[in-house]
Amino acid sequence: MTRLERSVAAAAIAVATLFAGAGYAAAQVKIGSVLSVTGPASFLGDPEKRTLDMYVEEINAKGGVNGQKLQLTVYDDGGDANNARTFATRLVEEDKIDAMVGGTTTGATLAMIPVFEEAQIPFISLAGAIQIIEPVRKWVFKTPHTDKMACEKIFADLKRRNLTTIALISGTDAFGKSMRDQCVAVAPKSGLTIAHEETYGPRDSDMTPQLTNIRNKAGVQAVVNPGFGQGPAIVTRNYRQLGITLPLYQSHGVASKQFIELAGPAAEGVRLPAAGLLVADKLADNDPQKPVVVNYTRAYQQKTGQAVSTFGGHAYDGLTILVQAMERAKSADKAKVRDEIEKTKGYVGTGGIVTMSPTDHMGLDLTAFRMLEIKNGDWTLVPDTGS
């Protein structure tokens, strides 16, 4: 070949590849995710990432959504809301995603909301605080139960045990702060008094000073710990170390076996509200959630060799709700998908039965929460709390 022919051939191949590449990309539905795979929220973000990877692979193996394969892009914000915001912008501007399932922590989610609202991309969050969906924002949804629901469920259990004076020790992260605010707001309605409050930083390694103050406060009958990640594990260990025997309640931010591993024998007797997923095998056979949670548990354990956590379950719910909405909308068009997500009715997920509406972008009610107690290093259902 002459030099000219060779150049023309090379150019032709390049152009063909370009078109082929573009053609291939256009046939994929792009889903973006920003998760806290590392950092203090790693035991939330890591199962979320594994779950998303697992199920995107499974969906693609079955042919994808509306005949198109899913392309998942996951970024790790390390538990830092600033990073999350940067990645969100990258997902919108460079990766040009069609939808977003992510935001492990409340802080990350709140930081990313303006980005997705402006870009008009449906965003299903995996974080806990109620401010994510209240006030309702057009493009933002979430799958986990809210912190307000956690407070209500815990307070209902406290009332049942005739414990009316409590102390709070909260993490200063966004979720801890938000749940603490919700508990303070809900307490009078439930007839409870908050006698004392303490806080700790999410990366602190010793909470004995704060717990000592709580222990010395007269009249405290139980302690509630809003927070997630490493902090509550250390609080629980310090709690037993100081010999405090009052009932301790955690939030659903610790709903993972890793919490029990980290807290060790100190976790015995701790109660928390959580999704039925954690006690999948112990649910009643006629429980509508049972088939879904048992399947997810088995699939997750088989694929990763690790025990399930509700966080992976929330990611599963988020992805499934999104995919079902895309199938109903018969397209990946952002506005149509958003409308269909809002029309989710009676979806049986790992977190509960979801029915969304224009005024409710989460779709769960208090029955989706079960009260669990940690016994012998495992989750057990607390009896007569209803399902």
Next chain:
Amino acid sequence: MAEFLQFAFSGLTVGAVYALVALGFTLIYNASDVINFAQGEFVMLGGMSTVFLALAGVPLPLAALLAVIATIAVGLALHRFAIEPARGASAVALIMITIGASIFLRGAAQVVFDKRFHSLPPMAGTEPIRVGGAAILPQSLVVLAGAAIIVTLLWLFLDRTLIGKAVIATAANRLAARLVGIDTRRIVGLSFAVSAAIGAVAGILITPITLTSYDIGTLLALKGFAAAMLGGIGSALGAVVGGLVLGMLEAFSAGYLSSQYKDAVAFLAILAVLFALPQGLIGRGRVERV
């Protein structure tokens, strides 16, 4: 009284870790004028290596020993490949090199280990000991005892052995030490190795209480450095005193003031001491007779 004791115990425990990190800083600074910001990573490596070796089936005492040896190797490598080639550089450049090394070690730890939190079983029982209404974990006593033993051994080494005297000589005047026949390069390498060992032991002792993960090094290095400054950089006793004082300040401000400000209070106190006593609480001038 009981709560004062409780805060004091918590402060002493975390203070002992800061003291050991500060000791590592002081040792390397004395021998080579380098502030080694990778010191925190030595602590992390000690804890994480032990955890992962134990998970792989190695019996715990052997795992701890291997972890310390591995960390010493990392310390020597740091000196040989990062510090030694940049021998003539300015102090700021050397500090930046150590910061870069710490970032590298943190990243490598994520890949070699993992990103989760880990714990080790306590070494002296799990039942807290009640003293005057306060509870102290047996592990805290282990940490304090370990710190005391390390400080004593270090003092004996520096004061009673010839190599120790060589370290002091190198710290006092490098050129004079070389003229007298001391291989200053080996001495600096030795100081890195000993600092790494101290850091690793601290990491192993503290993990049963504070848990470990790949990124605990950063904050520990900062606080350890602050403790060393507080006590007077260049003085081993100062490092220990600075660490314990810093730990107590943190615990008392968390208990009596608010846990939100405990980090701020500790650093403010250091600023105050440095304004009033620039050489720190214990530090003397830099000149020492050998």
